[in-house]
Amino acid sequence: MLEVQALSKAYGKKQILKNLSFSVKPGEVIGLVGENGAGKSTLLQILATLSNPTAGTVMLNGESYQVNLKKTRRQIGFVPQDIALWDEFTVKENMIFFEKLSWKHKNGDELRKLCYDMKLSKWNESVKKLSGGMKRKLNIAVTLIHEPNLLLLDEPTAGVDLKSRKEIGAYLSNLAKSRGKMILYTSHDMDEIMQLCDRIYCIGEDPFYYDVLQKYGERPVQL
Amino acid sequence: MKQMIATRLMRWKKQWVSLLFWLLFPLIATICVTMAAGTLQDDAKVPVGVVLEEQTEATEELVQEIKSAPFIRMTLLSEDEALYDLEKHELDSVFVIHEGFAQNVQQDNRNRLITSYRSDLSFAYSPVKEMIISYVQQETGRSKTAFIVQELDQRYNGQENWAFEEIVTKSKAIQQNENLLETDLSFHDTSATTTDNPRLFPVWGLWGVFSLLATLLLFDWVVKEKRSKALLRLAFSRWSKTSYLLYNFVLYTVVLFLADLITVSIVYVMFEEWVSLVHLVIYRLFISAAAFLFAHLFRSTFIYYTVSFALVLIVTIVSGAALPTEASSRLAWFDSVNPLAPLLSGDYINLWSIAVVLAAVLWLIRKEHYHA
Numbered sequence: 001m002l003e004v005q006a007l008s009k010a011y012g013k014k015q016i017l018k019n020l021s022f023s024v025k026p027g028e029v030i031g032l033v034g035e036n037g038a039g040k041s042t043l044l045q046i047l048a049t050l051s052n053p054t055a056g057t058v059m060l061n062g063e064s065y066q067v068n069l070k071k072t073r074r075q076i077g078f079v080p081q082d083i084a085l086w087d088e089f090t091v092k093e094n095m096i097f098f099e100k101l102s103w104k105h106k107n108g109d110e111l112r113k114l115c116y117d118m119k120l121s122k123w124n125e126s127v128k129k130l131s132g133g134m135k136r137k138l139n140i141a142v143t144l145i146h147e148p149n150l151l152l153l154d155e156p157t158a159g160v161d162l163k164s165r166k167e168i169g170a171y172l173s174n175l176a177k178s179r180g181k182m183i184l185y186t187s188h189d190m191d192e193i194m195q196l197c198d199r200i201y202c203i204g205e206d207p208f209y210y211d212v213l214q215k216y217g218e219r220p221v222q223l
Numbered sequence: 224m225k226q227m228i229a230t231r232l233m234r235w236k237k238q239w240v241s242l243l244f245w246l247l248f249p250l251i252a253t254i255c256v257t258m259a260a261g262t263l264q265d266d267a268k269v270p271v272g273v274v275l276e277e278q279t280e281a282t283e284e285l286v287q288e289i290k291s292a293p294f295i296r297m298t299l300l301s302e303d304e305a306l307y308d309l310e311k312h313e314l315d316s317v318f319v320i321h322e323g324f325a326q327n328v329q330q331d332n333r334n335r336l337i338t339s340y341r342s343d344l345s346f347a348y349s350p351v352k353e354m355i356i357s358y359v360q361q362e363t364g365r366s367k368t369a370f371i372v373q374e375l376d377q378r379y380n381g382q383e384n385w386a387f388e389e390i391v392t393k394s395k396a397i398q399q400n401e402n403l404l405e406t407d408l409s410f411h412d413t414s415a416t417t418t419d420n421p422r423l424f425p426v427w428g429l430w431g432v433f434s435l436l437a438t439l440l441l442f443d444w445v446v447k448e449k450r451s452k453a454l455l456r457l458a459f460s461r462w463s464k465t466s467y468l469l470y471n472f473v474l475y476t477v478v479l480f481l482a483d484l485i486t487v488s489i490v491y492v493m494f495e496e497w498v499s500l501v502h503l504v505i506y507r508l509f510i511s512a513a514a515f516l517f518a519h520l521f522r523s524t525f526i527y528y529t530v531s532f533a534l535v536l537i538v539t540i541v542s543g544a545a546l547p548t549e550a551s552s553r554l555a556w557f558d559s560v561n562p563l564a565p566l567l568s569g570d571y572i573n574l575w576s577i578a579v580v581l582a583a584v585l586w587l588i589r590k591e592h593y594h595a
């Protein structure tokens with residue numbers, strides 16, 4: 001379980017996140033929405049331990065982030081907004097490279113299965129030559145090598161076609177439901193958010209999002 | 224560590240051509256420049272023909288003496304050939320060493336030892352003539368001494384019976400020792416390896432400059448990988464970014480050092496020039512560390528390459544390490560910051576090394592702070 005309490009973040013005088021409190025239970029998929037610059041990426045980076053909050057606490061499974069950084073990080077998978085892969089490597093080589101640096105050992109078949117499950121079949125194609133959607137899938141697959149309990153994804157479906165979007169969504173949803181993972185992700189696609197998420201958190205005070213979400217008959221939680 | 228090596232090998236596999244090229248570049252460039260300079264030097268030498276009418280120890284010595292003059296390229300030929308070549312101006316001058324040379328020298332008979340020919344374009348005639356005269360004087364002097372010693376020995380009924388040969392050998396040995404002493408003194412000042420036949424470019428100076436360039440260019444991985452988003456994943460791996468960078472620094476340094484060892488052996492076999500392994504290790508450590516830290520300052524490989532080339536050029540010119548020995552425009556103050564100093568003179572406690580160590584410490588502290 002992920003618990004966030006009274007979290008704030010400021011860059012200098014610029015207050016980005018104000019006093020956020022929420023929690024995520026195992027098996028839940030949470031969607032984060034908000035206008036550009038609202039602070040979605042900032043929040044995910046704090047939850048991924050890559051950035052420190054100005055105030056507030058974050059607890060994962062009852063343990064504060066500050067206590068044991070290494071141990072906390074072992075349970076976290078972070079899919080950055082940008083593609084974090086070696087361009088000149090093939091899909092296979094990227095998987096093997098990051099497996100070698102990972103805490104979890106996985107053999108070639110297991111790595112391959114991870115890609116296949118996400119409908120990423122071009123095992124020997126170099127990343128340079130992959131389509132944008134394929135790159136996003138691999139970006140997620142690499143993050144899953146060490147089997148994190150908390151999965152944070154920053155716009156994992158940006159620039160991905162409808163079919164791949166469905167495949168990624170189905171995969172994430174299955175991961176949460178069957179393996180009890182906690183998933184937080186951001187997207188600008190409301191349809192996708194509606195279909196996939198158990199709850200929707202809206203960052204910022206832009207009334208636009210509430211209007212849109214209301215039209216979908218959903219009650220967004222304002223953070 | 225095993226995993227780290229495996230990941231580095233994966234990266235190297237993708238760029239093995241450029242990796243191999245830059246590892247071998249210092250060696251190959253040093254060999255090419257040294258050999259080209261050797262040919263150039265040979266071409267610039269004055270061709271002199273020598274005709275030997277007798278083959279004795281004395282004539283052999285004289286030939287060696289002429290050969291060792293740095294500005295002369297000597298060839299042995301027959302008198303007819305020699306004069307023909309002289310006429311065609313393919314030879315600068317010709318010296319015929321007559322039969323009975325050795326005996327005449329021994330008997331202090333200085334007439335008609337040598338006949339010399341020159342053309343109106345001759346250039347080396349006088350210096351070679353001087354050289355031969357001085358040799359003849361030295362040898363006749365030696366013979367004279369030997370005779371006097373023998374005479375004295377006989378007159379005073381000495382117990383020891385000195386043989387003529389013995390005295391000559393002894394006198395040569397004394398001369399040799401004195402020469403050595405002289406050379407030792409001059410070594411002390413120049414502190415560079417000098418051989419009988421000085422090279423246009425000092426081999427280790429050349430290699431130092433080339434290896435400096437190659438090291439800087441090979442450490443472009445720091446610029447590339449630090450810029451890459453992929454390293455962000457290290458936060459969720461067994462290694463921190465600091466240890467990842469450090470391990471790879473070690474791997475690169477080890478591979479570069481292996482290439483250095485190969486270089487030392489090949490250069491020794493080809494040019495008989497040796498460099499202290501201790502100096503080499505220290506030099507390697509410092510330039511690797513410097514390149515590693517220096518690369519941290521850049522985000523663009525293009526700018527990094529440009530600055531690297533410029534720096535190496537400056538070091539080459541200001542240190543004078545790889546420039547023709549005579550044209551040494553070396554600035555003394557630069558010695559204390561010269562990255563080549565540990566290699567060439569073994570001076571490794573200077574401003575340069577202190578700066579590298581300081582930068583390394585700062586780097587470690589800063590990184591640790593970041594991870595806290």
Ligand SMILES: Nc1ncnc2c1ncn2[C@@H]1O[C@H](COP(=O)(O)OP(=O)(O)OP(=O)(O)O)[C@@H](O)[C@H]1O
Nearest residue numbers: 011014016034035036037038039040041042043081
């Ligand atoms: N390192 C930083 N220093 C200063 N300000 C920053 C920094 N990083 C982000 N910001 C600011 O914080 C705000 C939130 O940025 P963030 O990237 O979290 O927004 P976002 O909700 O992810 O937007 P988008 O939908 O465009 O991805 C922005 O106004 C941005 O300018």
Ligand SMILES: [Mg+2]
Nearest residue numbers: 040041081154
């Ligand atoms: Mg963002």
